[in-house]
Ligand SMILES: Nc1nc2c(ncn2[C@@H]2O[C@H](COP(=O)(O)OP(=O)(O)OP(=O)(O)O)[C@@H](O)[C@H]2O)c(=O)[nH]1
Ligand SMILES: [Mg+2]
């Protein structure tokens with residue numbers, strides 16, 4: 242984004258900082274916010290998108306977004322029809338937030354990380370609520386060793402203590418990052434700790450289900466004081482990214498990518514093929530490939546099969562739910 246109003250048509254470039262259906266908040270290059278609506282039914286934009294917008298008549302209270310500019314690096318989710326739906330555009334990295342409470346769903350973590358690998362987005366895992374001492378924290382920390390060994394940056398933080406927030410701030414600087422993960426892990430609380438003026442709504446997790454209450458309902462982007470921006474996104478119950486071909490699923494798992502060249506068949510899917518190096522590692526070398534990560538891989542592969550199946554419409558209900 243690098244220019245000022247064009248005298249020809251009065252339109253200028255801005256970034257969508259929040260999207261509520263067809264109503265949008267667009268920030269111009271000077272950081273001024275404009276309430277806008279979308280022009281025409283075909284146009285679809287998400288938080289983070291760069292757009293061309295303007296006012297039909299000088300002095301209008303609402304602007305109009307006319308055009309979506311080309312996207313780079315998009316976070317998408319798989320919908321029930323097997324298609325990708327954009328969630329946040331033009332980002333540099335995902336911050337996958339987990340916590341001792343609600344109990345981590347590691348499949349969700351693996352799926353965000355696999356999606357990041359397939360699309361070339363950097364990923365960081367943040368263990369929030371590290372002030373909640375006990376077995377759940379110890380178990381989460383142990384599992385996180387798997388990701389540390391794979392060279393994913395792992396940050397321990399708590400919105401109750403400054404040092405962890407400072408480490409997270411360092412990971413975010415100069416980048417456009419999005420906080421993702423299960424509902425109730427403290428994404429909006431982290432945003433508020435990092436950008437106090439964001440004043441995002443937060444809510445206790447449900448005592449009955451021990452799950453989050455899906456407090457955040459739309460993604461919103463906030464500038465970081467030291468440069469870069471942070472997007473808070475609605476928590477998920479389940480998540481899958483759009484899926485590549487079956488033989489590319491393994492590329493979403495760094496340890497499988499490293500082991501696969503030693504499989505007998507170049508197109509090995511690491512299921513039941515003979516002389517599969519990946520399966521051997523999952524069965525007997527947990528430090529090279531944990532059985533849990535291998536199971537995550539197999540479940541993603543099974544999801545590809547489901548969408549490749551012509552009778553998939555009857556099975557679509559089993560695809561990840563939106564939230
Ligand atoms: N003990 C503790 N509680 C925290 C911490 N961070 C957030 N919480 C609490 O966790 C609950 C959920 O926080 P939110 O920030 O609303 O969680 P969220 O991930 O934004 O949830 P969704 O918007 O539903 O996805 C709130 O009660 C917060 O006060 C933390 O570091 N320690
Ligand atoms: Mg939230």
Ligand SMILES: [Zn+2]
Nearest residue numbers: 504509511517
């Ligand atoms: Zn194999």
